[in-house]
Amino acid sequence: MARDAAPISPSPFLSGLKSGISRDRHHPAWWRVVHDAGAICTCRRGSSIRRTASGGVKMMDILTAVRWSPYLAGAGIGLMAILSFFLADRPLGCSTAFAKTSGMIERVVRGEQVDTHPYYRKIGPYIDGSWMVVLGIVIGAFVSASLSGTFDLTWVPSRWEEAFGSDPLLRWAAALIGGMLLGFGARWAGGCTSGHGISGTLQLSVNSLIAAICFFIGGIAVAMVLFGFPGV
Amino acid sequence: MMFTSLHRNKGAQLLIGLLIGIGFGFFLQKGGVTEYDVIIGQLLLTDFTVVRVMLSAVIVGMIGFYLLKGGEMVAIHCRNVTLGSVVIGGLIFGAGFAVLGWCPGTVAGAVGQGFLDALFGGMVGMVVGAGLFAWVYPRISEGILKAGEFEVRTIPEVLGVNPWFVVIPFVVIMIGILWVLEVMGL
Numbered sequence: 371m372a373r374d375a376a377p378i379s380p381s382p383f384l385s386g387l388k389s390g391i392s393r394d395r396h397h398p399a400w401w402r403v404v405h406d407a408g409a410i411c412t413c414r415r416g417s418s419i420r421r422t423a424s425g426g427v428k429m430m431d432i433l434t435a436v437r438w439s440p441y442l443a444g445a446g447i448g449l450m451a452i453l454s455f456f457l458a459d460r461p462l463g464c465s466t467a468f469a470k471t472s473g474m475i476e477r478v479v480r481g482e483q484v485d486t487h488p489y490y491r492k493i494g495p496y497i498d499g500s501w502m503v504v505l506g507i508v509i510g511a512f513v514s515a516s517l518s519g520t521f522d523l524t525w526v527p528s529r530w531e532e533a534f535g536s537d538p539l540l541r542w543a544a545a546l547i548g549g550m551l552l553g554f555g556a557r558w559a560g561g562c563t564s565g566h567g568i569s570g571t572l573q574l575s576v577n578s579l580i581a582a583i584c585f586f587i588g589g590i591a592v593a594m595v596l597f598g599f600p601g602v
Numbered sequence: 603m604m605f606t607s608l609h610r611n612k613g614a615q616l617l618i619g620l621l622i623g624i625g626f627g628f629f630l631q632k633g634g635v636t637e638y639d640v641i642i643g644q645l646l647l648t649d650f651t652v653v654r655v656m657l658s659a660v661i662v663g664m665i666g667f668y669l670l671k672g673g674e675m676v677a678i679h680c681r682n683v684t685l686g687s688v689v690i691g692g693l694i695f696g697a698g699f700a701v702l703g704w705c706p707g708t709v710a711g712a713v714g715q716g717f718l719d720a721l722f723g724g725m726v727g728m729v730v731g732a733g734l735f736a737w738v739y740p741r742i743s744e745g746i747l748k749a750g751e752f753e754v755r756t757i758p759e760v761l762g763v764n765p766w767f768v769v770i771p772f773v774v775i776m777i778g779i780l781w782v783l784e785v786m787g788l
Contacts, residue, residue, distance in 0.1 A: 437632065437633070438632040438633060440634065440651050440654035441654060441658045442633075442658075443633025443634075444629075444656065444658025445658050446629035447630065447655065447659040448658065448660065448666065449662060449666070450622050450625045451659060452666035452670065452676075453618075453625075454622050455667060455677075456670055456675060456676055457618045458609065458615060458622070459604065459605075459676075459679075461679050464706040464710065465732070468706060468728040468729050468731075469735070471729050471732070472729045472732045473733075476733065476736075488739060489735070489736040489743075497616070499615035499616055500619060501619070502616050502619030503622055504710050505620060505623060506621065506623015506626065507623045507707060507710040507714065508710050508711070508713050509623070509624050510627025510630075510631070511627040511630060511631040511636050511710070511711035511712070512627075512714035513627075513628060513714075514627070514715075515631055515714065515715035521716050522715070522716045523718060524716055524717050524718060524719075526719065527637075527638030527717065528639055529639040529642050542719055542723045544702075545702050545703075545723020546722075546724075548698045548699075548700070548703070548723070549723055549727020549728045550730050551701060551731060552695060552702055552706060552709075552728055553698070553728035553729065553732040553734075554734055555691050555692070555694030555695030555697070556691070556728075557731075557732050557735035557739075558694060558695075558747070559687055560681065560687055562707065563699075563705040563706070563707060564626075564707045566688070566692075568656060568659050568660055568663060569679075571664075572663035572664040572667050573664075573680055574756045574758060574768055574769070574772070576757060576760070577681050577683045577684060577688055577754075580689065584688060584691075584693050585692050585699060585705075586645075587692075587693065587696060588692060588693040589699040590645050590696075590700075592701065593642060593645035593646050596701070597642070600648065
């Protein structure tokens with residue numbers, strides 16, 4: 371058909387990943403980006419993407435996809451980091467919220483003297499925008515997993531079970547110790563994978579670059595020891 | 603021009619934080635990085651999804667941030683290089699990253715997708731760990747936490763150049779890394 375023979379005007383970022391998707395010049399550019407995005411998703415019902423009569427992908431298929439291209443998901447996270455600087459004048463980070471929570475719990479136990487503690491005085495143990503970010507992450511991930519039908523209550527992740535068995539108590543103990551190291555280390559370093567790794571690095575902060583490198587050096591070393599150097 | 607009055611509006615900030623968090627959690631989950639197996643796969647160097655997501659986020663974020671900074675609509679939020687803080691803290695963090703299998707943001711996303719070990723182990727452990735840090739903070743705040751401090755913030759400031767002379771090469775290098783990962787089939 372003459373319509374199909376029309377010259378392709380692809381969105382370069384996405385069509386480079388899977389060529390020959392954007393054949394439609396009857397829709398605006400934003401539509402083609404969304405259209406391409408759908409085509410590089412792994413969809414809920416196998417890999418076949420349901421197409422509308424006009425040959426396009428339904429918007430719902432993008433929202434119900436189990437996985438997006440990591441480039442598209444990463445670009446979305448980058449956009450959230452920009453919005454955090456622009457609308458909240460703050461790097462997008464997560465680990466402060468956990469310190470605020472521990473301060474709020476201490477206030478319940480020990481009373482107002484928490485506010486005179488040097489560390490809690492520094493970070494402010496109150497619910498604010500940065501605390502709401504972590505609540506939002508739980509909600510956003512729940513919405514995403516629910517839309518794709520992948521929400522599932524799990525005690526023991528499969529890769530852990532493969533290596534260490536299915537005992538939920540052992541996994542719980544490891545997660546607790548891991549969480550403690552993570553919370554302690556994040557506050558020592560002054561940020562986490564999002565605060566240093568993404569928000570700091572995108573500002574070209576030397577301190578954050580060093581932090582991000584150390585996160586992965588420590589993580590790779592300990593994971594290799596725990597899992598017995600697979601593939602090495 | 604910065605939105606100073608919006609930044610000071612506490613109620614609006616709660617809503618903005620929540621909405622940015624919802625977007626962040628949605629993209630983390632869609633990107634697959636709320637999966638324990640994906641994160642452990644990255645640390646075992648068998649699955650490079652985490653690197654792909656992070657580099658894409660940094661590429662988009664860096665360009666957007668420095669475009670807005672050119673219009674003075676965002677401010678730099680960086681600390682001086684402090685090796686005592688980021689090297690020691692970073693390595694402890696890394697150990698926790700591997701033992702838990704998530705980082706502070708992705709663990710929250712993992713809770714949202716139903717991982718109970720992330721909730722009762724990871725989240726609880728993080729609050730306890732942050733509390734322990736608060737407890738030792740007065741003993742280390744003037745010592746090891748400030749060791750190895752240098753008057754260095756961002757690379758463009760150190761070099762004294764227009765930021766774009768650094769942003770553009772960085773973006774090219776990061777796209778190059780992503781390209782190499784694709785070529786090597788990792």
